[in-house]
Amino acid sequence: MNSISVPGRYSTAVKITAGYLLVWALLLLETRTLQMVPNWGHLVLGLLSIPLAVYWWKQFSRARNQQIQRWIIGTVAFVVWWQFTLVLLDSLVMDAARANIARWGTAGLFLIGLLWVVWGIERASVHYKKLASNHGAVTTATAPIWNPLNLDASFYAVQWWPLRPAPILRYLRSPGNPNLLPHGPRSRKLDQSFFALVTYTAAFLLLALLFSQLGGCREIYEMPAGGGEQQQLAQVVKIKKVIRKKYIINPLSSVIFAVPPIDDVQLELTEITKHAYQIGQGEGKGAGFSGGTFRGKVRFIRLEYSGGDWDQDYGVGGDLNMLLEYGIRTQHKVAERTESRTIGQLNNFPLGKSPPLVYMTGQRNISLSNSEVKTLREYLTDKHGMLFGDNGGSRHFHNQFLSMMNRVLPDVKPVPIPLDDVIHRIPYQIPFLPYVAPHGGKEALGWYKDGRWLAYYHPGDIGDAWSDGHAGVSADIWESCYRIGTNVTFYAHSEYSKWLDAQKKD
Numbered sequence: 001m002n003s004i005s006v007p008g009r010y011s012t013a014v015k016i017t018a019g020y021l022l023v024w025a026l027l028l029l030e031t032r033t034l035q036m037v038p039n040w041g042h043l044v045l046g047l048l049s050i051p052l053a054v055y056w057w058k059q060f061s062r063a064r065n066q067q068i069q070r071w072i073i074g075t076v077a078f079v080v081w082w083q084f085t086l087v088l089l090d091s092l093v094m095d096a097a098r099a100n101i102a103r104w105g106t107a108g109l110f111l112i113g114l115l116w117v118v119w120g121i122e123r124a125s126v127h128y129k130k131l132a133s134n135h136g137a138v139t140t141a142t143a144p145i146w147n148p149l150n151l152d153a154s155f156y157a158v159q160w161w162p163l164r165p166a167p168i169l170r171y172l173r174s175p176g177n178p179n180l181l182p183h184g185p186r187s188r189k190l191d192q193s194f195f196a197l198v199t200y201t202a203a204f205l206l207l208a209l210l211f212s213q214l215g216g217c218r219e220i221y222e223m224p225a226g227g228g229e230q231q232q233l234a235q236v237v238k239i240k241k242v243i244r245k246k247y248i249i250n251p252l253s254s255v256i257f258a259v260p261p262i263d264d265v266q267l268e269l270t271e272i273t274k275h276a277y278q279i280g281q282g283e284g285k286g287a288g289f290s291g292g293t294f295r296g297k298v299r300f301i302r303l304e305y306s307g308g309d310w311d312q313d314y315g316v317g318g319d320l321n322m323l324l325e326y327g328i329r330t331q332h333k334v335a336e337r338t339e340s341r342t343i344g345q346l347n348n349f350p351l352g353k354s355p356p357l358v359y360m361t362g363q364r365n366i367s368l369s370n371s372e373v374k375t376l377r378e379y380l381t382d383k384h385g386m387l388f389g390d391n392g393g394s395r396h397f398h399n400q401f402l403s404m405m406n407r408v409l410p411d412v413k414p415v416p417i418p419l420d421d422v423i424h425r426i427p428y429q430i431p432f433l434p435y436v437a438p439h440g441g442k443e444a445l446g447w448y449k450d451g452r453w454l455a456y457y458h459p460g461d462i463g464d465a466w467s468d469g470h471a472g473v474s475a476d477i478w479e480s481c482y483r484i485g486t487n488v489t490f491y492a493h494s495e496y497s498k499w500l501d502a503q504k505k506d
Contacts, residue, residue, distance in 0.1 A: 012182055017052055024049075024080060029064035039091045039336075046084030053077045055325075075112055082109070092317055098338075110204055117200045121192065219345075222296030223493055224333040226288020226488075228280025232426045233329075277328045279427050281494040282501065287331040291494055291500030298326060298493065300338040303360040307367025308400070312392045314340065317361070318467035322485045329486050343372040346379045352503065354383040354497035357489055361463050363393035363439075366400040368407070373464040376409045382452045382498045383462065389457040391440040392464075398440030401457060402474065409447050409454065417446040423453060423491045430487065434480035435460020438472045452495050456488050456506070 030037055056073045060066040084104040089098035219413035253262060276403020300323040304310045319338040327334035341358070349355065358379075368376070379385040389405075391397050402414065417423060423446075424430040433444055440459030448457040464471035 013111045050081045059231040067209040121196050131330045136184040147166050216406050219348045221355045223292035224288040224296045225292040225294050226280050226286040227282040227290050228278040228287050230426050247294040281497045289497035292498035297335045301334040301355050302340045303358050304340050304342045308364035312362050318463045322466045325482045326486050326489050353415045356408035357386045357492035359388045361392045363397045366404045373407050387455040390463050412447045412449050428483035437465045
């Protein structure tokens, strides 16, 4: 078997590489928990892996007997560069590409790990075969005990369970030794391969599940700290009249200068949006929410669901444009990028640190399991969240959304939201409901309970108006769509902040 040891002259490089991998692992763990390190820190660390990988590849690129070392370098480089690519795509807000790379990278990692398992099992088999031949005997079980591919369950139920579990335990103590593996009339090698595949697959899925839950258990949502008033933005038209001074010129004066026009009156018409107050909720300093924190930001989270096209126009610019517009219009701190979460991942946010608002769109089917329905109901009611639904392009989605909400909130019926409701007045007065196309009608629908809107449904593809190019609609339409997005986002966060304040008082 090829040696994978590293010569002593590489000891310094080994220490540097080990230290780098330790820092990388800690930073990867940090992304799943605290999420305090900015993306550029991860990018810098990822770039530093390139000279290390090139150095080690050169050291082991010539000798034929160092192929295993090259495979180790390639495996480590794959994992590091895969994560580096995800961070890079995340920084570039290429969410669709990031999701695809994440999925294909996971599949690649599974296959690479499977190759290493096959290699390890094969080398272990050769090792134990040599040991057996050196001793002149092979230790085997005396009778057929268990073959997972044999369909004669009654025979093996008697022979293996519960009478003979010992061979399995002996094999686990010496993994890779096929002579200790329970077997039937077929080859031990087949049983060993099957046992290794099942064990590796189960272990990989378990580790993937634990890793995915690691970040989820600590995931929190924090609003920006501050305060302000819940009032309409004042649209002020200011007319400024400028009257130039009259000059009386002595024609006999020795002073020469350009004579300005006499009685020149200039009228300037300037439209401004006057912030007579800061937009927010509570008595904190700066625009924000009294229930927020100094590091909190308003985030835009899209819901992933099965059965349809949850990612319609995702990463194209609509979600991010709306988030940036919200920050400009309210002066609240906003996240640098938009995000997506599955409905099940809403369970990862604890009570009091959940997203005040999640966004859902599409034009095809919506397929939710009973568990997802329960999770969404708890998010809307117990965690005081709000759902922003947007019909992305069909009457079918309209029916699917109403059917989904009937399962989520069976005791709450949808009603048209009037234009004089607070959600259509603050911070912007919405004189009419704008839409790109009335796929689900011309009225916004809402689900109202316990003094607040739990869900807001826009029937006319408001996300298209947010996107680059604004789907070709007129300026007054897409501007009104931005205003509705601002109103709904602000409403959800201000209601959530009030709820947090009430929790503290109680």
